[in-house]
Amino acid sequence: MTVPEDAKPGGRYFGIYFEPTSSIPTPLKSDKEAGTSTKSRLAGLVYVRVAGPITENASIIKFQTPSFIEYGPVKVTSEIINRGSYHITPKGQVVLYDWLGRKIDIKALEEANIFPDSSRIFTNDLGKQLMFGKFKVELTATYGETGQVLTASTSFFAFPVRIALVIILSIIIIMLLGMIIWKKMKGRQSKLEKKLEEEIHELEELKDKVSDNIPQTKK
Structure with a gap:
């Protein structure tokens, strides 16, 4: 693989397909039936990093819950966008607190790649079926080679x-x-x-x- 000299540092992504040159014939049941053939194909995603300084820049563009729920668990929606030049895999957790500041539930953020100039939505269900009062939800995640931190919080009310x-x-x-x-x-x-x-x-x-x-x- 030859990288162009003017290629900017960062991630490059492409897919490769593999398939046999000859097809696999299907046996005929009689002389009057038409023959068929099948081909198999394998595909793979390839990550290539062009050497040089890369930009790591991500942010949380959405972190929300319903403002009021009657019954739990509450659905937490998070969306993280990658504005850098290389893919990232955020790692973190979503924590639910009650009105006294006690931890009620903790769920890990799903580990998934986010490619440059794209975003990914994460969902977590926290809490029990019966909840009462004001609750706070916090997201804390890290990404990149230097472990940069992302944080967000929101609150909601629950009353049966x-x-x-x-x-x-x-x-x-x-x-x-x-x-x-x-x-x-x-x-x-x-x-x-x-x-x-x-x-x-x-x-x-x-x-x-x-x-x-x-x-x-x-x-």
């Missing part, structure tokens, strides 16, 4: 709305049932008090009648 509605409705139903039971008990108590007053009144009347029927003795 439907579960909360079920709990609130359950509390309301329990309170209503309690009020109904209390009113019934209060009504029964009022009836008992009224009945007791009537019986006391009847006893007083009976006492007066008995007192009137008892002859008084003269002294």
Whole structure:
């Protein structure tokens, strides 16, 4: 391989195909059938680095999550672009923190090549199904021969709305049932008090009648 003298330093990429010069015939079942042949082909991607100082320049152009989720895990989307002159393979991790700053989950960034003047999208799912409150997500990755660092962060809220509605409705139903039971008990108590007053009144009347029927003795 001969590299042109005016070639700029950096990466060059091309594919090579290999295939046999003769085809493999398929056996005929009868004299009247047409014959067929097949060819196999192998392909490979070749990286060539032209000697000289190269440029390593990458950045995170997208790092996002939904601003609100009802149930986890949360989907984190990261996009890294390579503006350098040689391909890079970022290595890093995505970390999920809760509102107290505690680490909830950690996922490694998929190791994949990013060629010059191109970008790659990475996705990670973090967290559990049931989450509550404000959460923070951080991406930290390194790339290149000198280990340059890429960082990004974002935040989102998680709240199980439907579960909360079920709990609130359950509390309301329990309170209503309690009020109904209390009113019934209060009504029964009022009836008992009224009945007791009537019986006391009847006893007083009976006492007066008995007192009137008892002859008084003269002294």
